[in-house]
Amino acid sequence: MPRTFRPDAVLVQAVIAGALSFSHLHDLADAAGQDGWKAWAYPISVDLLLVAAWRRMRTTADNGPAWVWFVIALAASLGANIATAGMLDLDNVPAWLRILVAGWPALAFLGGTLLAHTNSTPAAQPEPAAQPLTAPEPEPVTVEREPDPAPDSAPELPPASATATTPVPEPVPAPVPVSVAVPPALLDHARKVADTHHATTGNRIDTATLRARLGIPAPLADAITAQLA
Numbered sequence: 416m417p418r419t420f421r422p423d424a425v426l427v428q429a430v431i432a433g434a435l436s437f438s439h440l441h442d443l444a445d446a447a448g449q450d451g452w453k454a455w456a457y458p459i460s461v462d463l464l465l466v467a468a469w470r471r472m473r474t475t476a477d478n479g480p481a482w483v484w485f486v487i488a489l490a491a492s493l494g495a496n497i498a499t500a501g502m503l504d505l506d507n508v509p510a511w512l513r514i515l516v517a518g519w520p521a522l523a524f525l526g527g528t529l530l531a532h533t534n535s536t537p538a539a540q541p542e543p544a545a546q547p548l549t550a551p552e553p554e555p556v557t558v559e560r561e562p563d564p565a566p567d568s569a570p571e572l573p574p575a576s577a578t579a580t581t582p583v584p585e586p587v588p589a590p591v592p593v594s595v596a597v598p599p600a601l602l603d604h605a606r607k608v609a610d611t612h613h614a615t616t617g618n619r620i621d622t623a624t625l626r627a628r629l630g631i632p633a634p635l636a637d638a639i640t641a642q643l644a
Contacts, residue, residue, distance in 0.1 A: 433462065435496075436458070436462070436492050436495070436496060437458040437459075437462070438458075439495045439496045439498075439499045439500075440457050440458035440461055440491075440492065440495040441454050441455055441457065441458050442495075442499050442505065443457075443495040443498055443499055443505075443512075443516065444457040444458075444516055446505035446506075446508050447508050447512055447513045447516035447517070448508075448513055448516075448517075449516060449517070457516070457519065460519065460520065460523045461488055461491045461492050461495075461519075461523070462488075462492070463523075463527070464484060464487075464488040464523050464526050464527055464530075465485065465488035465489060465492065467484075467526075467527060467530045467531070468481045468482075468484040468485035468488060468526070468530060469481075469485060471530050472485060480529060480530075481530065484526040484529070484530060487522070487526065488523075488526075491519065498512075595634045595635055595637070595638040596638075597635065597638050597639055597642060601629075601631075601635075601639070602639060602642060604629070605625060605629060605639045605643065606643060608620070608625065608628050608629065609625065609643050612624065612628075620640075620643075621640070622636050622637055622640045623636075625639060625640055
């Protein structure tokens with residue numbers, strides 16, 4: 416389906432304003448002695464410098480120089496519009512205006528060169544807030560405990576006497592040592608900690624210090640100390 420052309424009011428206004436400003440700049444340059452193709456080149460030079468300065472102002476954070484050249488080009492355009500509106504006798508242009516018109520090409524060339532070769536620095540973006548660093552939680556250490564061995568046999572009690580009145584106390588079983596399995600990775604890490612302690616203090620690490628460094632239970636610390644001996 417073909418698109419229908421609808422004129423934009425802003426675009427139409429820009430074309431009309433540009434054409435009028437172009438004509439005024441041409442008439443002023445022609446009256447100042449710049450005839451022929453040179454009179455037509457002056458409006459193009461002024462409008463291009465105005466557009467270049469405006470684009471540099473939009474893409475550069477430090478746009479002070481762009482503002483200066485924008486004001487210069489705008490003053491040249493406004494001055495030509497006012498001068499050709501009956502405020503100046505175009506048949507008798509003063510000498511100072513002829514000097515300004517003649518010197519404009521060098522000024523426009525300088526401004527265009529500076530704007531073209533200025534590094535565009537984008538506006539600084541706010542840095543994201545630094546997230547607080549959290550220390551990783553220590554992994555839980557699983558201590559394997561072997562089941563208590565069953566007693567071999569119950570102790571034999573002497574035959575009860577019919578006349579005995581004193582009860583016989585039951586024997587108390589002796590404590591059974593607990594065997595703690597040490598993971599190889601934890602043992603290697605404990606050996607490094609012990610070596611560092613020995614190199615720093617000159618003494619072998621004790622069970623309490625090893626337990627505090629590794630954050631492990633007392634039975635596991637005892638088992639590691641015994642294997643490091």
